[in-house]
Amino acid sequence: MIWQQVVNGLALGGLYGLFAVGYTLVFGVLNILNLAQAAVYMAGALTAQQLVVRGVNVLAAFFAGLAVSGLLGLLLEWSVLRPLRQRRASLLDPRLLTLVGSLAFAAMLESVAFLTVGIEIRRFPENVVGLHVYHIGPVVVDRLQLVVMLLTLGLMVVLHWVVQRTGTGRAIRAVAESTGHARLMGINVSRVIAITVVLSSVMAGAAGILIGVQSNMVYAYMGRHIELKGLAIIVLGGLGSVPGAVLAGLLIGLAEVFAVGYLVAGLQTAVVFGILMMLLLVRPRGLMGLVGAERS
């Protein structure tokens, strides 16, 4: 029983981590929260679901969902983030403007989705990956859950590889460290930021598709349920830290599953955010964040 809960918690937490990684990547290079990400998460899931329902191959639909998410990220960067970044000093804090701009983008995306598919919850067809139940020791996993877990793991490995092992990843880390110095070293900062936004959008879209398949609920406002959870996760993990976000995602997923299993279900949000507030006061840099970031 307890091992089953652990596996369920880790599976859920991995998906949360996948979503939160996008927040933290963009925060790392831009020092802003990209609140449009919850809407991109929804758009990815909705694209994949609509394609599968129309008879497209599941894997193809998955990659199409990722592609749409990435394109939306690019659109966000070109239409909102870059113009606001390039503006000269204004009366307002540019970070506040970017926050509100990304929110406006999210609101538009959500209402477009709403106008396209309406209010009702859309579902994937039964058994998109076939039905088979595996017994691994004391744990029971069905094929869908296994596929989702493997894909989550795979995407995280790919992300880790991109960020740690490729030239682009090195450029991303350099810009996150210091935009000015990265520019002096000949890095095309604008391009790196665009890549980061696209990468984080793809990760959000992937999380959306996988959570959509697993819960089998896809709808225009599905992003709102994960938006605040994602914020809690990146703070817990430490803003800007990718491994921190994954670790915190796993912890929150476990906590959630165990809270539903062993505690009252109603108070769980209040407890999570209460802990978050306390954490911010005691250790604002989170589990794996940098020292002093909270003072900037």
Place this chain on the structure above:
Amino acid sequence: MLDVLNSHGQLLNAIGVNALLSLGMWITLAHNQEAFAQVGFMALGAYTSVLLTVWVGAPFPVALLGGALIPALIAALVGVVVLRLRGIFLAIATVAFGEVVRGILLNVDAVGGSLGIDSIPVKTTAWKEALAIAAVLYGLWRLGISRTGRALRALRDDEHAAASNGIAVWRTKTLVFCLGAAIVGLAGAFSAHYMNFIDPNQYVFSKLIEIVSFVVVGGLVSPWGAVLGAVVLTWLTELLRWTQTFHVLANGAILLAIVLFFPAGLLGIVHALGARLPPAWKWHPWSRQATGGRDHACD
């Protein structure tokens, strides 16, 4: 058409509540305090005032006063710990505070849990709201031309310089936080007494976003901008309601356009257009534009 006429009183009430909410958000944002606890304080104000009228049977002005004071008091307590943070950390901590308030209200059965409280006596009228808005604006004006107001602006522009000039940074920050809480608490009390029922899910993250967009659309430069943004956006939503769900899309597009092209908000446009505005609009003490980029505090 008849529908529009019928909803007229309701529209005025909604505008009044939103203008107050917007003012409560304005005061924190305009002082570089990225505190987003407003929906939490709104909920506290609403519940306090409703408990006063329904349980105690207090007259409406007392309920309003309670609805403003209790959030301010709690803000003072929360501020002690939360205001040590700044920037994105302050933002997330205060959003978390709002969620904690909502989570607690959802689980306290004495105040109805997730069902909330219904059959609240309807006591809000548009003129009472107008009076409250006028009082808040007058208060902000007096604050703006006072010594404390100069301290607030000095703090806004440069915290270290303000501190080195002997301004009590921490006390001034707490003052801003509490004032914001009191104003949105008042708005919550008004809204509870015209909607006739309250439940914790009125005070969600999306409501907070709505309030922030009032301030940004109106313009942060002065309290007039906050009021203007609330009036225009509330009215526009009502005006576009016949387009069904398109109004959300339109609202998003307007918000984006303002952010991209008019960062000073509607008030910025008004300033740019009008040399003929009454002096009270142009020379409001909070306005940075009115003094040509310089502030009274620096003169």
